[in-house]
Amino acid sequence: MAEHYPIAPQVVDPIETHINYTIDGLIGLLNVRRVQLLELVRNTREEKRAAGIARDQMIAQLTEAQAHLQEDLRENPLQSMQKRIVQEMNDKLRDLRNNIPVVTQLKWQCDTRDLETSISRMGEIVQVPIGVPDYAAFQTSTVATGKQGSRPGELYGPSGVAIHEDSHRIFVANYYNHRVEIFSDTGEYLNQLGVGQLYKSHGIAIHRETVYVSCFGDSNVYQFTLTDMSLVRKIGGMGSNNGQFNCPSQLTTDPIGHVFIADTNNNRISVHDTDLNHIRNITHQSMSYPNDVKVSRDRVYVLCPYNNPCIHVLTIEGDKLHSLITKGQGMDVLRPWFFCLDPLKNFIISDYESHSIRVFSPEGNLLHTIGTEGHQRGMFYYPQGIAITPNGRLVCVSKNENCALQIYY
Template identity: 75%
Template sequence: MAYRDPSQVVDPIETHINYTIDGLIELLNVRRAQLLGQVHNMREDERAAEIALQGMTTQLTEAQAYLQGHLKENPLQSMQERITKEMEDKLRDLRNNIPVESVLKWQCDTRELEICISRLGDIMQEPVDLPKYSTFQTSTVATGKKGSGPGELNSPHGVAIHEATNQIFVADYSNDRIEIFSDTGEYLNQLGVRQLNGPWGMAIHEENVYVSCCVDHTINQFTLTDMSLVRKIGSVGSNNGQFNFPRQLTTDPIGHVFIADRGNDRISVHDTDLNHLRNITHQSMTKPFDVKVSRDHVYILCPYNKPCMHVLTLEGHKLHSLITSGLGMDVLCPLFFCLDSLNNFVISDEDSHTIRVFSPEGNLLHKIGTDGHQQGMLCYPKGIAITPNGRLVSVSRNENYGLQIFS
């Protein structure tokens, strides 16, 4: 038997142990590599998530700033612009597709749509500054002493405001003219001298001034472009285009003229050129003295009715009546009124020598003035109006002042 060096002898147990250890080391290295890869991926995911979070935070910050900026604006702005554009586009499409022979009929049938578009333009208008009724202890301006000279008044009646300039137009009844003042009381000009016969009421739309004359039962249209008389319509009677002691008048947003035709118990509606369109009547509406129009309603003041204020739709359907008049009631003899931007009724009450402010529901809110001839006092107040900058204008038969401005 050959000799074997013990150092050269391979121990199978040792070989197995070494093989096993080498396998474990290899497995540990593989696992180590796997774990290091997972850690690397997790760190990459964390970085990606952090970057995404930063992006979302930036987007949220920008969205918040955008939202806050738009919340400061009127929330109806975008809706109004979108609806107006859609309606104008539809109108344009309709016009392009209508046969020529049907144009006149189509224009008549779509008048209400035209009115709606016009009203949309008013939705976003800045509201009129509300007069501070509760602080009106006396007027800030008193002018127009009794007389017939420039800037003087003799039995003033209706009042109208030119919204673009805040100028005040006063129907100088006994002097048969219109006197024009600034909103701070300075005399500016005259209108209709030797052309009017007992001017009672007025309305202004853009550059057109409409004046009712109850002595000769006419409606007169002037233009402020050159202060000239454009046309005169009417005579005493009950036919369309005739009047029986017409009183106050007003215009809607598109320039239609609403006339309180007192003796005919109706509101006569005309276009901007005073062509007759229709009449508004109701069995409970008698002897109307004043009329106003909002976007949705017609308000008619009938001083001899109890209640005296009637609210109708634009089509003339009566909705309700409010504000009781008569001896011992809220008002005695209301002949003129106006609306503020909250649709409160501001009424000049002739027999109580006061101005009364009522909520749209008919609740008395404020009372202004007392009987007398000093500044701040009212003697048989007549026409009343509110300027766009929130001044309350009133005329009366005060011996010292015909026109007073409360602000």
């Protein structure tokens, strides 16, 4: 129960209130970044002793920066506060970047961009989870690559998209080229997967160092290892029995590695373990031709683009909670094809017929529209797979002739 204090006969200084509010926000952001740095250093694959030294240096510098920041805020007048804070933090961030191990460099740069933006606003600090794209700033894509074609790095009918959590590499199911293309998160072509083994690759999901690919052409699901890009196993074949599929579409994994497969023409979600052994099916009378599926800690989200297009929200056990109607009832998406969720549980939907990307709140309210019809950068022609990298980059593919892969950040 909240405590109630008697009103004291004093005047609240608005400048002091503003300073305290800003200090609290900055300290909170610094603490968040310190925790993230500790986690990054723990996970680095560099030699343990070198990583430990780097971690201790970063913590010490952040602690020193925080102490200096608090001291400066107490001693300096308001009119010079913003300039001094920005200069102080820029110096510290520059020093930290120069000493961060290579494997953590990219994450730290993206995280600090959030911090620098927050500092510059001064007094308007809002903590947003790392990994939420700045949709309002996306006028055109930062990177546009992967033009239509069949040569390495080119895309012909790109479909599903998945992101490798640690390296941020982008994996694209290259449907008519019967393979998977691999790009960096800056659009550089890196490698291929499944050449000569896949037939009309459609959906893709990644869990740690394992890649799962579904194929329309043979109704199989394939498992590859990223260690040497080799095929581990395949399951399926046309049918409706457990472990069989009828045009499997997109697939996803949960935190422990269970694979959820949108078995489109069987009107179900087929759930498998990490070795693709069948566990159970999720079905519902209103689940009609599912094309995409996503899983959070306690929810399963199923996109059904045909008939009455909607996203069904289910419990992790498969019990239906509610549906978000995407066409004609609020969300106004003509043909939702693929979707993903950001850390705030916003829905990012590729609208196949309006040639655009649309962002909706968890309640189904339209927040942003990205792109128009066309083949140039910042435009889409039948957008397909969509994903968000851990550092907040929006990745989407479409049937564009000139830029089939676009990255926004």
